[in-house]
Amino acid sequence: MTVPTARQRRSDERRRRILDAAQERADAEGWTAVTxxxxxxxxxxxxxxxxxxxxxxxxxxxxxxAFEGFVELTRLCRSAVGRTRGPRAIEAVAVAYLDFAAAHPxxxxxxxxxxxETRFTSEDTEPELRAGFxxxxxxxxxxxxxxxxxxxxxxxxxxxxxxxxGRMRPEGRSRRITELAACFDQDTP
Amino acid sequence: MTVPTARQRRSDERRRRILDAAQERADAEGWTAVTxxxxxxxxxxxxxxxxxxxxxxxxxxxxxxAFEGFVELTRLCRSAVGRTRGPRAIEAVAVAYLDFAAAHPxxxxxxxxxxxETRFTSEDTEPELRAGFxxxxxxxxxxxxxxxxxxxxxxxxxxxxxxxxGRMRPEGRSRRITELAACFDQDTP
DNA sequence: GGTTTATGTTAGCACCGCTAGAAAAAATAG
DNA sequence: CTATTTTTTCTAGCGGTGCTAACATAAACC
Numbered sequence: 001m002t003v004p005t006a007r008q009r010r011s012d013e014r015r016r017r018i019l020d021a022a023q024e025r026a027d028a029e030g031w032t033a034v035t036x037x038x039x040x041x042x043x044x045x046x047x048x049x050x051x052x053x054x055x056x057x058x059x060x061x062x063x064x065x066a067f068e069g070f071v072e073l074t075r076l077c078r079s080a081v082g083r084t085r086g087p088r089a090i091e092a093v094a095v096a097y098l099d100f101a102a103a104h105p106x107x108x109x110x111x112x113x114x115x116x117e118t119r120f121t122s123e124d125t126e127p128e129l130r131a132g133f134x135x136x137x138x139x140x141x142x143x144x145x146x147x148x149x150x151x152x153x154x155x156x157x158x159x160x161x162x163x164x165x166g167r168m169r170p171e172g173r174s175r176r177i178t179e180l181a182a183c184f185d186q187d188t189p
Numbered sequence: 190m191t192v193p194t195a196r197q198r199r200s201d202e203r204r205r206r207i208l209d210a211a212q213e214r215a216d217a218e219g220w221t222a223v224t225x226x227x228x229x230x231x232x233x234x235x236x237x238x239x240x241x242x243x244x245x246x247x248x249x250x251x252x253x254x255a256f257e258g259f260v261e262l263t264r265l266c267r268s269a270v271g272r273t274r275g276p277r278a279i280e281a282v283a284v285a286y287l288d289f290a291a292a293h294p295x296x297x298x299x300x301x302x303x304x305x306e307t308r309f310t311s312e313d314t315e316p317e318l319r320a321g322f323x324x325x326x327x328x329x330x331x332x333x334x335x336x337x338x339x340x341x342x343x344x345x346x347x348x349x350x351x352x353x354x355g356r357m358r359p360e361g362r363s364r365r366i367t368e369l370a371a372c373f374d375q376d377t378p
Numbered sequence: 379g380g381t382t383t384a385t386g387t388t389a390g391c392a393c394c395g396c397t398a399g400a401a402a403a404a405a406t407a408g
Numbered sequence: 409c410t411a412t413t414t415t416t417t418c419t420a421g422c423g424g425t426g427c428t429a430a431c432a433t434a435a436a437c438c
Contacts, residue, residue, distance in 0.1 A: 007404090007415090036395060046418055048397070057395065112354055113302065129356075147364040150357050151344060151372065154365070158347025159340065165301055167318075168339050175336040176343070183340065183372040196384085196435085225426060235387055237428075246426065 015053045017043050019068075022061050026106030031114070034058070066110035067128070073100050073111070074132035081139045087181040089139040094156060094177045101160035112157065140184045152184050204242045206232050208257075211250050215295030220303070223247070255299035256317070262289050262300070263321035270328045276370040278328040283345060283366045290349035301346065329373045341373050 021042040026034045036058060040047045054060040080096035081089050101108040136142075136156075137149040159176060162168045168176070210231040215223045225247060229236045243249040269285035270278050290297045325331075325345075326338040348365060351357045357365070 032394095035393085037393090047395085048419095049417065051396075052416080059395095112350070112356070145361075145364070147361060147368045148372075150351075150361065151348065151365050151368045154347035154351055154357075155340060155344035156347065157351055158343035158345065160347075161301070161350065162339075162343055162346055167301070168343075172334075172336060172339065175334070176340050179336045179340045183337075186375065221425095224424085226424090236426085237388095238386065240427075241385075248426095 011053070014043060014045075014049075018050060018053055019061065019065060023065050023104070023107060026065075026110075027104055031062070031106055031109065034061075062110045062114060065107055066114070069104065069107040069111045070128040070132065073097070073108075074128055074135065076100055077132050077135035081135050085138065085141055087185045090152075090181040090184055091177050093136060093139045094180055097156045098160050098163070098173065098177075102164065105164055108160065148184070152180075155180060155184075200242070203232060203234075203238075207239060207242055208250065208254060212254050212293070212296060215254075215299075216293055220251070220295055220298065223250075251299045251303060254296055255303070258293065258296040258300045259317035259321065262286070262297075263317055263324065265289055266321055266324035270324050274327065274330055276374045279341075279370040279373055280366050282325060282328045283369055286345045287349050287352070287362065287366075291353065294353055297349070337373070341369075344369060344373075 018039060021039055022034050025038065025042075036047050036050055039061075040050055043049075050061075051057060054064070056063070076096045076099075077093050080092040082092075084092065133146075133149060133153065136153050137146065140148055140152045142149040142152075159168065159180075163170065163173070207228060210228055211223050214227065214231075225236050225239055228250075229239055232238075239250075240246060243253070245252070265285045265288075266282050269281040271281075273281065322335075322338060322342065325342050326335065329337055329341045331338040331341075348357065348369075352359065352362070
């Protein structure tokens with residue numbers, strides 16, 4: 001078995017192209033600019049073809065992109081923290097986190113903002129989300145019930161969003177990261 | 190002059206009804222559920238009437254609601270901080286901020302998330318936003334360049350959004366606020 | 379009362395996500 | 409190689425969105 005039919009392969013490739021086209025356009029123009037018509041155009045087919053690959057339509061496409069985003073962000077955070085702890089680790093993970101959110105704003109939006117994930121936290125995302133959470137917990141040396149990590153995560157999330165919305169001075173990023181490390185390193189609950 | 194014509198009064202009342210209907214429905218069902226047709230229906234007129242009051246259409250309606258949100262949130266934060274400082278002030282302002290965001294999710298969304306405010310930060314919102322920012326600065330005793338306040342604000346923003354998205358345990362709210370106060374009170378830069 | 383001005387409605391545009399049913403292409407059987 | 413079945417793709421269209429021009433109505437003014 002597992003003979004990858006030429007048929008199957010073309011299908012897989014096209015699925016990838018749909019996801020890539022959606023992510024690229026979303027990051028550049030926002031999710032509202034990602035329309036099924038444009039997407040179909042981008043892959044050289046008509047709309048109904050999209051629904052063969054993603055029966056859930058645009059929502060499912062966003063969901064898949066969000067899931068891949070969770071995997072990638074977790075990997076980046078883990079890699080940034082490594083074996084270091086304390087302020088150095090906090091700064092490293094903050095840079096990784098904020099860079100990802102800035103580089104892929106639409107992916108990040110699909111992950112946390114879009115009303116996609118109602119009943120999706122408890123499914124496949126759970127392990128990924130948990131792994132990323134633990135990378136943050138390691139960085140801030142959270143040995144409690146996770147509250148400190150939650151607050152740290154909230155700060156990262158909030159800063160990324162407010163930076164994106166143009167509400168924070170872009171040049172102050174490094175100062176914010178230093179401040180973040182100062183806030184979350186010293187107190188040991 | 191300045192004779193408040195019955196005409197003018199009816200117009201003002203209707204404008205208010207439009208805003209109220211939009212905010213109510215948005216908070217309950219989300220902004221996508223706020224359609225011009227429904228809105229027109231809610232006030233007992235047809236669509237074009239909306240555009241007489243708000244030539245910018247739905248976008249302008251959201252903008253006005255966001256602006257009123259800035260005024261209200263600032264008022265609440267100022268009132269919560271009052272003359273107190275330190276951890277007590279931090280906790281008080283955090284409760285006020287998070288309560289507002291939770292009570293009026295759509296208003297909060299219009300304020301910070303919706304791509305409305307591109308060229309609107311430097312306009313009317315500037316003073317309001319600044320005033321609210323200063324309330325937060327007072328709470329955390331920021332005597333520096335505002336970086337600490339930015340990080341604190343980011344934490345509040347992020348926590349409110351992640352709570353709303355169901356990403357944080359709802360019952361952990363008070364623990365997070367305590368942790369927040371601990372993080373942002375002790376270090377004096 | 380007649381005229382001007384403001385107000386409201388009807389009808390329609392271009393776009394959206396999505397889908398049923400016809401047409402084309404590919405795989406399978408004889 | 410032909411005939412049949414299965415899969416894939418397209419055409420056409422549904423109900424919805426924000427928004428607007430052109431017409432009808434109501435109010436204010438002289």
